[in-house]
Structures are given as structure tokens and as C-alpha cells.
Amino acid sequence: MALVSIRSVNKVYDGNVHAVKDVSLEIRDKEFMVFVGPSGCGKTTTLRMVAGLESITSGDIVIGDTVVNQLPPMDRDIAMVFQNYALYPHMSVFHNMAFGLKMRKFEKPEIDKRVRDAAAILGIETLLDRKPRQLSGGQRQRVALGRAIVRHPQVFLFDEPLSNLDAKLRVQMRVELKKLHERLGTTAIYVTHDQVEAMTLGDRVVVMKDGIVQQVGEPLELYNTPANKFVAGFIGSPAMNFADVTLAESGGRLWAEAQGLRIGLPDPIARRANGRNGAHATLGIRPEDIHLASPTDADDLCFEAEVEVIEQLGSEIVLDTRVGRSAFVASVDPSLRMKVHDRLKLAMNPARLHLFDAGSEAAI
Amino acid sequence: MIEGAVWRKWVFYNIPLILFVFVLLFPFYWMIITTFRPDGELYRPWNAANYQPFWTNNPTLDHVLYLFEETSFGRWMLNTMFIAAVSTVISLICGVFAGYALARLNFPFAGGLGTVIFVTYLVPQTLLFIPLAEIIRNFQLGDTPWALILTYPTFLIPFCTWLMMGYFKAIPKELEECARIDGASRWKAMVYIILPVAVPGILSAGIFAFTLSWNEFIYALVFLSSPDQKTVPVGVTSELIRGDVFFWGPLMAGALLGSIPVAIVYSFFVEHYVSGLTGSVKG
Numbered sequence: 072m073a074l075v076s077i078r079s080v081n082k083v084y085d086g087n088v089h090a091v092k093d094v095s096l097e098i099r100d101k102e103f104m105v106f107v108g109p110s111g112c113g114k115t116t117t118l119r120m121v122a123g124l125e126s127i128t129s130g131d132i133v134i135g136d137t138v139v140n141q142l143p144p145m146d147r148d149i150a151m152v153f154q155n156y157a158l159y160p161h162m163s164v165f166h167n168m169a170f171g172l173k174m175r176k177f178e179k180p181e182i183d184k185r186v187r188d189a190a191a192i193l194g195i196e197t198l199l200d201r202k203p204r205q206l207s208g209g210q211r212q213r214v215a216l217g218r219a220i221v222r223h224p225q226v227f228l229f230d231e232p233l234s235n236l237d238a239k240l241r242v243q244m245r246v247e248l249k250k251l252h253e254r255l256g257t258t259a260i261y262v263t264h265d266q267v268e269a270m271t272l273g274d275r276v277v278v279m280k281d282g283i284v285q286q287v288g289e290p291l292e293l294y295n296t297p298a299n300k301f302v303a304g305f306i307g308s309p310a311m312n313f314a315d316v317t318l319a320e321s322g323g324r325l326w327a328e329a330q331g332l333r334i335g336l337p338d339p340i341a342r343r344a345n346g347r348n349g350a351h352a353t354l355g356i357r358p359e360d361i362h363l364a365s366p367t368d369a370d371d372l373c374f375e376a377e378v379e380v381i382e383q384l385g386s387e388i389v390l391d392t393r394v395g396r397s398a399f400v401a402s403v404d405p406s407l408r409m410k411v412h413d414r415l416k417l418a419m420n421p422a423r424l425h426l427f428d429a430g431s432e433a434a435i
Numbered sequence: 436m437i438e439g440a441v442w443r444k445w446v447f448y449n450i451p452l453i454l455f456v457f458v459l460l461f462p463f464y465w466m467i468i469t470t471f472r473p474d475g476e477l478y479r480p481w482n483a484a485n486y487q488p489f490w491t492n493n494p495t496l497d498h499v500l501y502l503f504e505e506t507s508f509g510r511w512m513l514n515t516m517f518i519a520a521v522s523t524v525i526s527l528i529c530g531v532f533a534g535y536a537l538a539r540l541n542f543p544f545a546g547g548l549g550t551v552i553f554v555t556y557l558v559p560q561t562l563l564f565i566p567l568a569e570i571i572r573n574f575q576l577g578d579t580p581w582a583l584i585l586t587y588p589t590f591l592i593p594f595c596t597w598l599m600m601g602y603f604k605a606i607p608k609e610l611e612e613c614a615r616i617d618g619a620s621r622w623k624a625m626v627y628i629i630l631p632v633a634v635p636g637i638l639s640a641g642i643f644a645f646t647l648s649w650n651e652f653i654y655a656l657v658f659l660s661s662p663d664q665k666t667v668p669v670g671v672t673s674e675l676i677r678g679d680v681f682f683w684g685p686l687m688a689g690a691l692l693g694s695i696p697v698a699i700v701y702s703f704f705v706e707h708y709v710s711g712l713t714g715s716v717k718g
Binding site for chain 1: 612
């Protein structure tokens with residue numbers, strides 16, 4: 072059990088590719104921290120630097136209370152699960168799991184006990200004599216997890232461990248991982264490009280892009296108050312709608328205007344956007360925060376949209392609509408009936424509006 | 436498989452395959468039939484009434500017996516086996532380590548060095564034997580097995596290195612990284628994880644190296660002179676071709692017996708080991 076502290080860490084490859092830029096993070100004891108971002112955002116590189124598989128160009132990484140910058144992987148007391156499992160093909164499941172203990176010169180009975188305990192937790196007791204090639208994808212994944220947990224390390228590192236599994240198994244293993252973490256309480260760092268995994272697994276989530284940390288926070292915090300347009304668009308499915316708008320003051324209120332769209336900004340946002348009259352900005356609203364307008368909706372939150380695609384999902388209908396030059400996706404009540412090219416009056420939930428600076432893309 | 440009419444299958448698949456198999460196997464057939472054919476039939480003119488080149492009704496072991504009784508063939512076999520085995524082991528050890536270093540250790544100029552090593556493999560032996568002869572003479576190794584054991588690696592090591600480099604590159608580096616996180620040093624990760632996984636590659640390199648040194652001719656011809664020191668390819672050709680007289684029967688018997696050990700080594704290892712060791716990673 073330990074905290075992991077990443078302090079102003081940089082990684083530059085071959086003197087020109089700056090993969091990780093000045094990342095500082097505190098991962099608390101027993102926390103499940105998820106790094107999420109598109110491929111090439113530096114999340115895996117950061118994880119590999121914590122593991123000691125990648126050198127650190129500048130900065131410090133601390134595990135527990137030791138600066139581990141110069142320590143080889145074996146002395147960092149970590150365990151890692153790789154995307155492709157990396158099971159030793161010539162060893163049985165038992166020996167795969169026992170390898171780390173043998174290398175650390177544990178006594179035979181202790182190795183046996185630990186491997187059997189781990190196998191029991193993961194439900195693979197009957198597979199201990201098999202070779203990796205005789206296992207299914209999900210079983211291999213469990214062995215890879217087992218190999219990590221037998222050592223009782225201070226920190227678990229996961230590098231996209233579920234991305235090679237099919238969709239159904241992935242959901243199942245996600246739940247098991249969560250249970251496993253609750254049971255063991257070991258600090259974990261988990262890298263993924265899947266925002267659903269990030270939201271469901273993480274105690275906290277780090278969103279990265281181009282080697283820079285965009286935002287760190289609890290899943291709902293990222294969802295409700297994204298720090299910038301990238302985080303807003305990355306977290307949530309279907310993704311948040313964005314419309315390029317011009318801010319205009321009239322009648323003592325601030326309006327977001329675009330072709331076919333004129334939304335009166337509610338008070339908190341209007342106050343934060345004070346003094347931006349005439350400026351360009353990006354208006355953001357999640358599909359689930361748009362609904363079919365009813366008489367009770369204020370006119371300044373409504374807009375007319377033309378339906379382009381209807382996706383009936385059973386639990387909801389996802390509508391692709393067009394408003395002037397902007398496209399809006401709305402998820403609406405599944406009982407509604409409509410046709411393509413219908414013109415609908417939709418309304419936005421004022422409490423859920425987001426506004427982003429057109430230049431810096433930071434939330435206003 | 437080729438789709439369509441039957442004639443297409445014959446023209447583009449069956450007939451080329453038959454031709455190919457025939458071209459490959461006919462020399463072996465010729466070797467076998469000549470080995471067991473009595474001299475009387477062998478030297479019968481082509482226009483004789485009972486001329487029968489592709490079959491014999493009077494098989495004999497005369498040529499094989501001649502080989503063992505009148506020449507040092509048994510000795511040649513032992514020489515060849517010893518030289519091929521020792522030079523293969525030396526080359527494999529060097530090749531495995533060099534290949535691993537070139538594939539996995541990021542030292543400066545690793546890529547360039549790999550190419551240079553391969554280029555040395557391309558230097559023709561027909562040129563290289565001239566300076567090597569000088570070296571062998573200076574070390575007074577002429578006419579000993581060590582002349583060959585030490586010169587064969589000049590082409591075997593580049594060959595093994597190149598082959599093993601390719602094989603190591605194909606092994607996912609996560610295996611090694613995982614071993615190192617599990618507590619193995621680089622050396623232990625190599626010994627316990629990478630080498631066992633690379634066994635098929637090591638065996639292939641070994642088989643090819645063994646075959647190359649078994650068949651080698653020029654160095655053996657140049658560096659060895661007394662009949663007792665010779666290897667099979669040189670012994671057979673130098674002792675059984677006297678002037679312009681070819682002793683076809685013993686020659687072919689020598690060729691046949693000389694190729695058997697290689698064939699055994701090859702089929703044994705191919706059957707037992709060079710099947711895929713897979714399943715470590717998502718495939």
C-alpha cells in the first residue's frame with residue numbers, strides 16, 4: 072500500500088518527440104487512478120515511467136516514500152498487467168504466477184499458498200497445470216491478473232488490460248477488476264482509451280492529451296464540470312454537442328447566437344462570461360440534456376432542428392439533428408414518434424449548459 | 436486453391452507441382468539407384484541391348500563395402516560430424532548473444548552493426564580462403580580439424596546472428612518487461628524467459644548452421660590435406676575421382692551416406708521442436 076507521486080515529469084524521445092509534458096499527479100494510498108486519453112497522448116508512457124520500463128527525462132517519481140527514478144523495475148515493488156497479457160508461453164499457469172515469487176526467493180510452501188490463494192480469488196484453480204496456449208482470452212487475462220496479485224505489491228499498473236477482450240467479456244472483467252480492487256485495496260494506476268472504463272473503474276480520472284494533463288478529478292466531476300472542450304468531448308457517450316456561437320448582449324442579458332440558434336445564457340455562465348460581448352465561443356450541451364420542448368420551457372432555451380438520423384436504442388432515441396450550420400445530437404424519450412426531415416422544437420436544460428473560450432478552449 | 440475449370444487446376448497447380456517435385460527428388464533417386472547398381476550395369480553403353488538406366492535387377496552392396504574397406508570413409512564421417520557439431524555450437528552461442536544484443540539492447544549504431552554483420556556473410560568464401568589460409572598457416576593449424584572449426588564460424592556466426600536477431604525481434608518485448616518487473620535481472624529474464632521461448636529459432640539456426648558446415652567444401656579442400664583428416668565432401672571427391680576416372684558407385688554411396696545424418700537431424704528437430712510455441716500473447 073502506498074501513494075505514488077509524479078512530480079513535474081517530462082519524457083522526450085530521441086531529443087525531439089516530447090511525449091509527456093510536465094505531468095504532476097498525486098495518487099493516494101488505495102486509490103484507483105485511471106489515465107485516459109486518445110492514443111499517443113502520453114498515458115502509457117507515463118505508466119511505463121512509473122514501472123521503470125522507460126527512463127525519466129526530468130522530474131521525480133515517488134512510490135511510498137522512495138524516489139524511484141533510478142531504481143530498476145524489480146526494486147520498485149510494483150506489478151504490471153500488459154495489454155497482450157505477456158504470459159510466459161513455455162510455463163504452466165502455476166509457474167507463470169510463481170515466477171515473480173521464485174525470482175524473489177520465496178520459500179516453496181509460501182509460493183504454493185500464495186498462488187493457490189490468488190487462483191481461488193480469480194476462479195482459475197482448475198487451470199493451474201495448463202499452458203497459456205490452452206486458455207481462452209478471458210482465462211489468460213485472469214492469469215495475467217493472478218501473476219500481478221500473488222506478489223502483494225505496493226502498486227498495480229494496468230496497461231489497457233481489457234482492450235483485447237470482446238465487448239461482453241470486457242464488461243464482465245471490468246466488474247471483476249472493480250471487486251478485486253475493493254478486496255485488495257492496493258493502489259492502482261490503470262491506463263485506457265475507453266472513457267466508459269475510466270468512468271466506471273476510476274476513483275479519480277486523469278484526462279491526457281498531447282502529453283499534457285487536461286483535468287484530474289472524480290468521474291462525475293469530469294462529466295459535470297469539464298475543464299475544457301477536449302475533456303467535455305472525450306467524457307460521455309454520445310459525445311457532447313458543440314456549436315460555434317457569438318456572444319451578444321441585449322436587453323440586459325447575454326445571448327449565444329449562431330445561425331438558427333439564439334440561447335439566453337443562464338445567470339452563472341453569463342456572469343462568468345461578463346465582458347465578452349461580441350466574442351466568439353463554443354456552446355456545449357450533452358445529448359441527454361436536450362429534450363423535446365414543452366410549453367413550460369422558456370423560449371430563450373428552445374431552438375428548431377431538422378431530424379437527419381433516428382437511432383432507436385430501446386431505452387432512448389438518439390436523434391441527429393441540424394440547426395443552421397451546427398449539428399446537435401439529442402437523446403429523447405423512446406416513446407416519441409417522428410420521421411426524418413421532421414422539424415422539431417427542442418429545449419436545452421439551462422443548468423447543464425457549458426461555454427468554452429473559442430481560442431484556448433478552456434471552460435468559461 | 437485455384438478456382439474454376441479442371442484444366443486450370445492441372446495447368447496452374449498439379450503440373451507445376453509434379454515438375455517441381457520431380458526436379459527436386461530425381462537427383463536423390465539417381466544417387467540411390469547408382470549406389471546399389473553393379474559396376475557392369477553402370478558402365479554399360481547407352482545403346483546396348485539391355486541398357487536400363489532407371490532400374491536395376493541385381494542390387495549390390497559392393498560400393499558401400501568398398502567405401503568402408505578401401506577408403507577412410509568412416510573416419511571422414513567422424514571428422515565431419517565433430518567439425519560440424521563443434522563449429523555449430525560455437526556459432527550458435529555467439530549468434531544467440533549477438534542477435535539478442537542487436538535486437539534488444541539500444542546501443543549506438545545497433546542497426547548499422549546488424550547490416551555490417553550481414554554483409555560479412557555475403558563475402559564469398561572463394562575470396563576469403565586466401566587470407567584465411569595465411570592465418571591458418573601462421574597458427575600452424577593446417578591439416579587439423581581446428582582449421583575448419585575456427586574458420587566455419589566466419590560465415591556461420593553472421594548467419595546465426597542475423598537469423599536470431601529476426602527471431603528475437605518477433606518475441607513481444609512485454610514478455611521481458613514483465614519478467615523484469617517480476618524481479619528478474621536482464622540476464623535472468625533472458626535465461627528463464629527469452630531463450631526458452633526462442634528455442635524454435637535456436638534450433639532452426641542450429642540445423643542450418645550444421646547443414647552449412649556439413650556441406651562446406653572450399654575451406655575443407657584447402658586447409659586439409661592428409662586423407663585421414665578429410666571431411667566427407669572433400670574425401671569423397673578427392674579419393675574417388677582419380678584423374679579423369681570417376682568411381683561412380685562409391686561416389687554415390689558416399690553422397691548418400693553423407694546426406695543421411697543431415698536428413699535425420701533435420702527431420703527429428705522439425706518434427707519435435709520447430710512447431711509453434713504460441714499462446715503467450717493475444718494472437
